[in-house]
Amino acid sequence: MSSRTATASGRTGRLGRFLRDNGLGLAFITAFLVVLVAQAFAGHAAYNNRLLTDGMARAGLGDYITSSDFGVDVMENWQSEYLQFFLYIFATVWLVQRGSPESKELHKAGRESDEDQMVGERARDDSPGWAASRGWRQGAYARSLGMVMGLIFLLSWLAQSITGTAAHNERRLRRLQAPTSWSEYVFSADFWSRTLQNWQSELLAIGSMAILSIYLRQRGSPEFKPVGSGHAETGVEG
Incomplete structure (x- = not known):
């Protein structure tokens, strides 16, 4: 060759x-x-x-x-998705669901021990550097995913409110109506109708996943329990 x-x-x-x-x-x-x-x-x-x-x-x-109409349609979906992940990440620290692979084992509710989380003196050779450190570095790294998800949610929610204000005012100007301010739009029915219809669907989807996965299976997926596992087994993934 x-x-x-x-x-x-x-x-x-x-x-x-x-x-x-x-x-x-x-x-x-x-x-x-x-x-x-x-x-x-x-x-x-x-x-x-x-x-x-x-x-x-x-x-x-x-x-x-490049219009506000397209921007608000994209941003309102992004912010609802990242809100879902933000809430799910922090809720699953403390809340459990018996029989669900989406939940931790029932006795592990809470922050768990340093040994379980492999931080500080319990860190391994291949652990990230900040996991082995002490003080604010370890604290920040231990919550980094949730904080980033929360930050993206807030930024996309802000972008939705700004683009939504522009799109709302464009429609008003076509009808020869006076534009509204950002604060007026954020407290308007139009803004919260668009926002809440996304939030409720995301919360329903994640709740359905946690409960349906107690009884239903998907062979080969790490998000679900092994097909032959019992309904009461919690925190077990395939």
Whole structure:
């Protein structure tokens, strides 16, 4: 085998391993981008229908994806998703659900011991550096995922409120009505109707997952118990 062929084969092998080792993340990122593009095209068509109804000229795709209408539609979904993860991460520290693989074992409710969490003097050689440290570094790292999820939620919620204000005022101006301020919009029925309809669906979905996974199985998924496990087994994953 020539050196060029061997090099190409090695690159192919590394690419194959990379795709295998990161398949879950890559699949969802790809699916996200595909759906976001599809949303842009569908939203563009609906946006132009509203413009025509109001007697306005049609907008180009580029104008639509940089508009407040597209921005608020994207942000209101992002903030509800990250709120779901933020609440779930912190709720599962203290709350348990008997029989659910989404829950910790019943006796492990709470922050757990340093030994269980492998922090401080109980850290292993391959533990992250901040897990082995003391003080604020360990405390911050021990809560880093929840804090980042919470921060993304707050930023996307803020972005939703700003883009929502702009979109709301655009609709008002078409009807020759005076625009509203950001604070007025944030306390308006329109804002909370859009927000709460997303929150309730996310909370229902995560509650359903925790309860249905007590009795139902999905073979091979680490999110569920082994098919033959008992309904009362808690915190067991396949």
